[in-house]
Structure formats: C-alpha cells, structure tokens
Amino acid sequence: MFRLKTHGDLQYYTIDEVEKTGLVKHCFTTRNGGVSENEYRSLNLRMNCDDKKENILKNYKIICDEIDVNFEDLVFSKQVHSDTIYVAERADCGNGITKPQKLDDADALITCQSGVPLAVFGADCVPLYFLDTENRVIALAHSGWKGTVLRIGEKVVRKMMNEFSSKPQNILTAIGPSIKVCHFEVGDEVAEIFLHEFGETVLEKHEKYHVDMQKAIEMQLLGCGIPKENIVNSGICTYCSSDLLFSHRKTNGRRGVMAAIMELK
Numbered sequence: 001m002f003r004l005k006t007h008g009d010l011q012y013y014t015i016d017e018v019e020k021t022g023l024v025k026h027c028f029t030t031r032n033g034g035v036s037e038n039e040y041r042s043l044n045l046r047m048n049c050d051d052k053k054e055n056i057l058k059n060y061k062i063i064c065d066e067i068d069v070n071f072e073d074l075v076f077s078k079q080v081h082s083d084t085i086y087v088a089e090r091a092d093c094g095n096g097i098t099k100p101q102k103l104d105d106a107d108a109l110i111t112c113q114s115g116v117p118l119a120v121f122g123a124d125c126v127p128l129y130f131l132d133t134e135n136r137v138i139a140l141a142h143s144g145w146k147g148t149v150l151r152i153g154e155k156v157v158r159k160m161m162n163e164f165s166s167k168p169q170n171i172l173t174a175i176g177p178s179i180k181v182c183h184f185e186v187g188d189e190v191a192e193i194f195l196h197e198f199g200e201t202v203l204e205k206h207e208k209y210h211v212d213m214q215k216a217i218e219m220q221l222l223g224c225g226i227p228k229e230n231i232v233n234s235g236i237c238t239y240c241s242s243d244l245l246f247s248h249r250k251t252n253g254r255r256g257v258m259a260a261i262m263e264l265k
C-alpha cells in the first residue's frame with residue numbers, strides 16, 4: 001500500500017510492503033513541499049526545463065534529506081521511452097545531477113550496491129519499483145505507454161533473474177502513481193497496439209479508447225512469475241489527483257515531474 005506521509009509542507013508516499021523489509025530507503029514524491037513556482041509548484045524535480053536550477057536542486061535536497069539519501073549521489077538516466085536497462089554502481093553516483101548525464105538512452109536502472117540511490121521520473125508515466133529481498137537487488141523503471149508496450153517492466157525482471165540470479169518469488173514490485181484508465185484516452189492507433197500486445201482486457205471503450213497501462217504491466221509481471229501478492233499497485237491516478245501530483249495530460253505539458261527514489265541500505 002502506498003502511504004502518504006506529511007512532514008510540515010512536504011508530502012510524499014512510501015510503500016508499506018517495501019518499508020517493512022528494512023532493506024531500502026525509498027519514496028515517491030508529490031508536488032508539495034518544494035520551492036518552485038507557477039507550473040512547477042512546488043517540488044519539481046525536472047532537470048531540463050525552464051524552472052530555476054537552484055530551486056530544482058533545493059527540491060532534491062528537501063526530499064532526499066527527509067528520506068536520508070544524499071541527493072548529490074542520485075543516479076538517473078535521460079528517459080527516452082526505450083527499453084534500455086542500465087546496471088548502476090557507485091562510480092555512477094551523481095550521474096545526471098552533479099555529473100553530466102551519460103545515460104542518454106536508458107529508462108530503467110538496477111543496482112546491487114548499497115549507497116547508490118536510483119531515481120526515475122514521471123508525470124503520468126508509470127514508475128515501477130523492484131526489490132529482490134533475498135539477493136538485495138533494486139531497480140526502478142519508467143514505463144510510459146511506449147515503455148509499457150516494449151515491456152520494460154518484464155525486461156527488468158528478466159535481467160534481475162539472468163544477471164543477479166533473482167527468483168521471481170523473492171521480487172517485490174510496486175506500480176506507482178500514474179495516469180489510470182479513467183483518464184488515459186488514446187487514439188485508435190495506440191489502442192490497436194495495446195490490443196495486439198495485451199488483448200482487449202487493457203482497453204475500455206468510452207467516446208474513444210482508454211488504455212489501462214497498470215493492467216498491462218501487471219500482466220507482464222505475472223507473466224514472468226512474480227506472484228500476485230508481490231505486486232503492490234498504488235491505484236492512484238495522477239490526473240485525478242492533480243492538486244497533489246503533476247499530470248502531463250491535465251496541464252497540457254506545463255508541469256514539473258515527481259520522482260521514484262530508492263537506495264539499498
């Protein structure tokens with residue numbers, strides 16, 4: 001279950017099932033508790049936009065201090081709606097925040113090293129968390145509609161299995177706040193792609209088709225052997241909660257981003 005925590009103005013989610021393992025520091029951020037203004041109000045974590053760089057860095061420090069992560073060590077990738085997965089290590093700390101962004105084609109990050117905080121971003125796209133509680137491996141993925149069709153979530157699990165000997169029954173996964181089927185209207189071409197890849201169960205016919213990305217992702221996770229009870233779905237729609245969360249659709253793209261952050265202790 002995703003639990004909203006409040007500390008002064010700052011609000012963020014933690015995941016009970018992940019918290020309970022005691023293995024990681026983690027969160028999913030909201031709009032609240034930062035210093036940015038206007039469409040970036042207030043906890044904007046989007047690096048390459050016309051928000052003030054100093055405010056963005058302050059926002060990182062605010063949320064990372066709260067969860068006891070060193071914000072200057074964060075590792076993130078450019079996120080280009082690919083299915084490229086990068087295995088990060090300590091030498092990558094700071095990539096994209098205090099060092100130049102060298103991961104310019106990756107949308108998912110894995111690490112088995114402690115003290116390497118990973119982050120992925122979204123403002124409607126689906127953030128995915130993975131934690132192998134036995135082998136102590138973590139991963140985060142950014143699964144927008146293209147990444148969902150490319151099965152990036154499934155590919156992260158397969159990579160954890162192949163390269164870190166993870167067993168699916170030991171992998172805890174979470175599907176973070178993102179645009180849900182209530183608001184994710186798509187054109188016929190995109191609906192057709194989802195129909196072909198996942199079947200009609202991920203579509204709802206309203207005036208136009210709506211796509212259920214979270215269901216398409218659950219199907220991928222179940223398909224590679226993750227037990228249903230190891231999948232925590234936030235059930236939170238960014239568009240429906242746009243006072244609390246940034247939503248690309250709701251704001252016609254005038255928005256900041258939230259981050260999923262996770263670090264092995």
Ligand SMILES: [Zn+2]
Nearest residue numbers: 182183237240
């Ligand atoms: Zn909605």
